[in-house]
Amino acid sequence: METSLLELSPHGIIICRNPEHKPLAPFAESDAAGLVALAGNKLDSGTDASALYWRDFGNLFLKALCHIPEGEAVEVPPPSAAELAEWVLNAPPMKGAEYLSPEVLSYLWKRMEQWTRERQSESGLPDFLEKHAPLWSRVGRVTLHLAENKGDPEFPFAFMATYSSGLSKAGRVQQLPLGKALKEYAGANNKPALLKLLSPIHAAAKTNPLLADLVETGDVFHPLVWLPEEAYEFLQGIPAYEEAGLLARLPNWWKKKTRRPQVAVTLGEKKKGGLGINALIDFRLEVVVDGQRLTRAEIDELLAGEDGLVLLRGQWVEVDREKLQQALAHWEALEQHGGVSFAEGMRLLAGAPANLKAEEELEEHREWAFTQPGEWLAETLDQLRDPERLAPPETLNAKLRPYQVDGLNWLWLCANAGLGACLADDMGLGKTIQVLAALLRKKADCPGSKPALLVVPASLIGNWKREAAKFAPSLNLFIAHRSEGGDLDKPELSADLVITTYGMLNRLGWPTETEWSWAILDEAQAIKNHSTRQSRAVRALKAEARIALTGTPIENRLGDLWALFDFLNPGLLGSASQFTAFTKAIQSGNHEHYAPLRRLVNPYILRRLKTDKSIISDLPEKTEMTVFCGLNPPQAKLYKQSVQSMLNELKETDGIQKKGLVLTYLMRFKQICNHPDQLTGAGEYDPRHSAKFQRLEELCSEIESRGEKVLVFTQFKEITEPLADCLAGVFGRQGLVLHGGTLVKKRQELVEQFQREDGPPFFVLSIKAGGTGLNLTAASHVVHFDRWWNPAIENQATDRAFRIGQKKNVLVHKFVTSGTLEEKIDRLLAEKQHTADQILEGGAEKALTEMSNEELLALVSLDLGKAESDL
Known part of the structure; x- marks a missing residue:
């Protein structure tokens, strides 16, 4: 797993995960303290691109700070919006880069300014620099001036060196010719002060011949008039002067760099x-x-x-x-x-x-x-940045939010132009419905066009089927997967949309031989490794337009970016070797310039975040999503065996014994849906043996990539640790666990750890122990790994994250195993039928124990087609 020394949180805070690097230790205090220390101290040899980027930003602040005349208040205006936008473009791949914006940088600058003001108010700027940024403490108060001398065409430029001698009665800093410093500091007692004042000049003179000559002749202490060639030689040395700690006052036209052919x-x-x-x-x-x-x-x-x-x-x-x-x-x-x-x-x-x-x-x-x-x-x-606003298709059974209409129109424009499009909206913003709306528009505006192909992870087939049936029932689907039956060798492709999986794409020959209108990838990070079979198969697809959907930031790893764009717009980023050479050129030298790469790919990426002000105002405060999971073969086998076993035992029991038997089997079915090891007690909890564990890994991988936090609720204490072990592998670090056995006095300590910006990324809780009384608003995701079947209790647990003071949209993911008892009860709850009312009033267990044997069998029996379609 690739990591960055420094990462940006969704709230715009810089977090350090490796405080053992000496210059990074102050980040434990605040990111403002960390940036000043990073820019003001020598870096370790193991510093990565993220730390170098933030060091340069800190350098920008310290340079501006040192230009403040001595004795004046610390007021450091931030760079212009255009300059900050350029800083955003030049950010290297790092965790949280997607949250970077001119506004975030401006706010960070203000935090540095405030932090600096608080610490230098008593001791003064020189002592502040000596303590917190020793590399900058040598900066003197000497300023080199160059101006146009318009009254003399023979010597059209004037030069003078000045120093800040103190404050006037009006409180303004007095700038005097440097020659007067010799008189002010005359005498042995003032010699150290004079040496300190002149030391930056002598340092710069070691590498700059012009300044060395001025020092040797003593001309640096007097005003001079210069020829154009002398002025130009001086201007060429500006970087060396500033590196030595001198200040420079120059004509505006030179600073803008526009006065050159x-x-x-x-x-x-x-x-x-x-x-x-x-x-x-x-x-x-x-x-x-x-x-x-x-x-x-x-x-x-x-x-x-x-x-x-x-x-x-x-x-x-x-x-x-x-x-x-x-x-x-x-x-x-x-x-x-x-x-x-x-x-x-x-x-x-x-x-x-x-x-x-x-x-x-x-x-x-x-x-x-x-x-x-x-x-x-x-x-x-x-038009790519602001497509024409067209109304959603009339056949769409939903009302799109404004940003979803924008997404639909952008996809439509890119597809018609033959340009690849990556819809990289944040999780929960509705990528699926935007694509379905685009497919409906294609069907209406381009009748008789070739079918589109959608490639998805196996676990999402059921989700696409349900979403299409709900929002786009007029779309004719063909599912190219073994769970759907049919002739997969020679299918009849009269459908509007053909859905298959990355795994089936490798087994079937005809998808890569067929001419498609659109080729669409869901969870497109599946092809980030361009050398895998499934990645090669995807890139071999023939399509008039290519669309990729992903919730994982694709610009944070260069290799992932190339692999995706080699599918979307083949050739835009060159061959793999060309791209590698190009990125090496970007990364060479002391400063890394990623702006060309970002400008190159940005037109084909549409990313909206839940944190965007234009988006968050358009979202509900809480978004609930049902996440359908299948049954892996070990689960399906055990589930069917348990159904048969329950049926056999029901024939021999009645009355109170029947109620106890039903409750026992209800618990067994829930455990099997979670993981076979929970029932058998094997203890290994291999994620490959549970579709829920695998879906949790996929979901949390996206959450981890965005630097967000998640709460995971379960009703079983015994599975909390296995879940935590699984998630530790996804997040690359440990999380927290709370259940009935957790000491009461430790609970608040766990909450405080989780609430910290740099605290653990996940918290696994048993729903009984963690469902009430805890304030966990640091989480923007809540997962109900298994269902309590009582909406009131689930909502209480969800509200640990969604509470007063929560400023984020909270996504609630409710896991349901397809084709099992879980899906059938979930459907009853959703439809609010009579049985659902009984469950709501008396609890699922009580209601189910009173069913007849036939009703029970119908409820718990396995719909194998549905269960396997989500594998």
């Missing part, structure tokens, strides 16, 4: 045929400065002139003839081909090389050339 490439000005991953799009070349197009004569003049600062149209422009010429030559060579493929164009717009080759210098490439969409392509991309 850049090759502007416009892609897709006009439509050239259909859209699709292999479509050809045109492009146009220009050279611009600050958005203004240059004439050919101006370009030739720049290329024939000198490097450095050049006065062009009354403004100073940075020129590097070699880089400009290389950029022009690169694009002119591509222009000879008359266009680029859609995949190449999307790579270029994302800031990646068209061929994804590693040897390209990505950052340098972006500085001297950029791409932009033309009119037609810009309109197309805008």
Whole structure:
């Protein structure tokens, strides 16, 4: 299991799971303390990409902090929204990256500011840095200034070094020429202060010839006028000055980096045929400065002139003839081909090389050339971000929420354009119903089209059948699975939708030979390992459009991302070797730039989170979902044996003995549905022998990937530990267990552990011991592993998570074993028939003991077709 040293929680809090790394220990206090320490101390050799990313963000804060003049209040304005958006795009794959947003970063910045203000108010900034960020404590109060000297065309630039000498009577910091420091600190007593003030200058001079010359000649202490080449040499050294701890005040046009000639490439000005991953799009070349197009004569003049600062149209422009010429030559060579493929164009717009080759210098490439969409392509991309709002199909038996209508229209647009689409909505937001609505629209708008293929894990066949019957009964389904019977070798494909499993796809030849309208994958993380048989079989499917559904963040692991996109949009991310080379280029150097990759894949991923303000307001506070599980062969065998055994014993008993017998067998059926070992006492609890355990693993794997927490309720004390052992393997760390044997005084301690942001990820509770009196709002998921058959008791347990103060939408997953006693009672409860009323009033056990033998047999007998269809 891949882990990150640092991860982001759904609430936007940075959590450290490895405090043994020395610089990370302060995260135990708060994430603000951790970020300052991370940026202000030397890192261990084992630091990963997540820690490097957050270190750089902390560096940004400390750099801004050190620019505050001494004596002024700690007020550090956060970066602009555009800059924060770029930080989001450049985040590396790490746990919780999907929760990252400009708003989260801004709030984190404010927490650092508040934490810093509280700790430096008494001791001052220098002592604060010395204690909490020693790498930054050497930062001095010397500022290097460069400005335009517009009154002197021969020496058009002016330089001066200043230092902060103290506060004026008005409370403002006084900046004085550095030469005056020699007088202020004259005398032996002030020599240490002068040395401290000048030490950053001497440090920078060791690596910068210009500054070394200024120090040696003493010119650094006097105002100077400079030629353009001197000013340019100074500007080139800015990174070295700031690294040494000096401050710099520069012209705005230099800081914006727009005053340089850049090759502007416009892609897709006009439509050239259909859209699709292999479509050809045109492009146009220009050279611009600050958005203004240059004439050919101006370009030739720049290329024939000198490097450095050049006065062009009354403004100073940075020129590097070699880089400009290389950029022009690169694009002119591509222009000879008359266009680029859609995949190449999307790579270029994302800031990646068209061929994804590693040897390209990505950052340098972006500085001297950029791409932009033309009119037609810009309109197309805008449609992907904001599809036309069409009404849901009339044949859909449901009212879609606004965000679900958006999802339907996005799927429809991508499918018609021949672009792969990944619907990555959070669990519980209704991915299934959005796909069913899209299939209904296809049936209505494209009569006679080829059937669509849906590939699912075996455990979800029953779920899709039920959802289709409920919401899209007009869809004609064909289930290509052994549990449904029929001729799977030569099926009649007159259906609107063919459903099969990843396992059956490997056994059947015809799915990969058939031309499908759409190929749809549910739980698409099943193909994350591209070398497996089922992954290869999926990628071999022939379809006009490809759709993937997943609740697991797909951008958090690079290998998973490539495997999925090799199905969705083959070629967009290149071959496996090309993608590996490209990601190595991204990860090279001190800073990692993931923005090109994120920009490249984002148009084809639609992800909405329950934490989004636009979504949460549209959701019920509590969403209940019935999770249907099958019976694995050991369970089915034991269940059938128990039914026959009960029937034999019922013939020999009556009265009070019959009631006791029925209660005993009811308990046995529940235990078998949970796991055969619970009845036999074998004690191994291998998840492969229980469909419920396997479904719990699948469900919690998605919960774990999102950094969320879950409560798991059972009515059996003896199964709490096996459940906890199973979940520890899924989450990669231990959780908590509470049952009737847990000491009362320990219960509150367990609750407090679970409620912490960095606390255990799961809590297994017996429904009797944990169903009331506990406040567990840290959980956003509740699982009822086995049913109490009394809605009131189940709701009490659910309300441990869903309580006053809970700000999340809580998902409640009620496990029901298909084709068994559990499903039949669940149906009675849902339909609220007479028998259900009896169960509600007197409890299921009492009602069932009073049934006749025939009624009991009908209730507990196994519907093997249903049970196996969910395997």
